[in-house]
Amino acid sequence: MLSRIAESLFWIGRYIERADDTARIFDIYLQQILEDAAVEADACRSLFDVMGRPMPDDGGPVGVREVLQQLAYDRLAPSSITGALAAARSNARSARDSVSSELWEALNLTNLELSDQLRRAERMGPHRFFQWVRERTALASGVADSTMSRDEGWLFFDLGRSIERVDMTARLITTRVASGVMGPTWTTLLRACGANEAYLKTYRGRVSDRTAAEFLLLDRLFPRSMFFALKRAEDRISVLDRGEESRVGTEDAARRLLGRARTGLEFRGVDEMLSDLPGYLESIQSACAEATSALGTRYFPHAVIEWVGKGA
Numbered sequence: 001m002l003s004r005i006a007e008s009l010f011w012i013g014r015y016i017e018r019a020d021d022t023a024r025i026f027d028i029y030l031q032q033i034l035e036d037a038a039v040e041a042d043a044c045r046s047l048f049d050v051m052g053r054p055m056p057d058d059g060g061p062v063g064v065r066e067v068l069q070q071l072a073y074d075r076l077a078p079s080s081i082t083g084a085l086a087a088a089r090s091n092a093r094s095a096r097d098s099v100s101s102e103l104w105e106a107l108n109l110t111n112l113e114l115s116d117q118l119r120r121a122e123r124m125g126p127h128r129f130f131q132w133v134r135e136r137t138a139l140a141s142g143v144a145d146s147t148m149s150r151d152e153g154w155l156f157f158d159l160g161r162s163i164e165r166v167d168m169t170a171r172l173i174t175t176r177v178a179s180g181v182m183g184p185t186w187t188t189l190l191r192a193c194g195a196n197e198a199y200l201k202t203y204r205g206r207v208s209d210r211t212a213a214e215f216l217l218l219d220r221l222f223p224r225s226m227f228f229a230l231k232r233a234e235d236r237i238s239v240l241d242r243g244e245e246s247r248v249g250t251e252d253a254a255r256r257l258l259g260r261a262r263t264g265l266e267f268r269g270v271d272e273m274l275s276d277l278p279g280y281l282e283s284i285q286s287a288c289a290e291a292t293s294a295l296g297t298r299y300f301p302h303a304v305i306e307w308v309g310k311g312a
Helices: 003-035 037-050 064-071 081-094 101-124 126-147 152-182 186-192 196-203 209-218 226-240 253-266 270-275 277-299
Strands: none
Touching: 003 037, 003 064, 003 081, 003 126, 003 152, 003 186, 003 277, 037 064, 037 152, 081 101, 081 126, 101 126, 126 152, 152 186, 152 209, 152 226, 152 277, 186 196, 186 209, 196 209, 209 226, 209 253, 209 270, 226 253, 226 277, 253 277, 270 277
């Protein structure tokens, strides 16, 4: 597979997941603001921090409108919701021969409907827009899973999706940690991840800080837990390596970084992680960023060709 096609598929997976999870995070915060308008300024500052974006430097007040314009509606920023959806469509166009017709149609139609959905959000509020984003990204992911052969293309797609899910789940949990008692409850986070029913079936009791964190961080069966997504990403890299194992450990840098993060979850107790959860979540996000760079170096090199004249 050409490196540019592999890179496009990797980022399609990441952008679809990013749009979905960002919509989930925003829905949590806006619900919190609706319940208590006094927390608007703090909640908006937290959103910029959680999404890794600098605060506006114009000195003016930062409210919901500014957050939505920069982190949700900005088509030119790939970290925003609309920017991620547009970037997913653009990458699908670049890899048109390698994605299924159904996936291309799903992403293309989503991109075409964006303007109408944004106008509706202006009139009716952003909640319906976030719901639409979650529906469209779920459709795109489902179509990819059901129509793409499990070849290298799908492996890169799922690898990107898994790494982004780890990063965004860490950001979602950070919303609780950063805001303290004024932030969203663990029940709200579980619902945002679509995990509330699975959690209740597993623990059959009242939601507590310890059990909710344990479920979102460590559960081996829930696909949005950080452990599950890390293990999935590690497995995809292993298959791309064609099962080649070294006698002296793992040579692939990305797999080594993700494996180290996964074993850190697997062999560290939840109480130990809760004692310094912000620092631990930051280390997981750093591992995802470094693994992405390592994957780019190995699979997506952007070589510069310098033409040499005959007389050289």
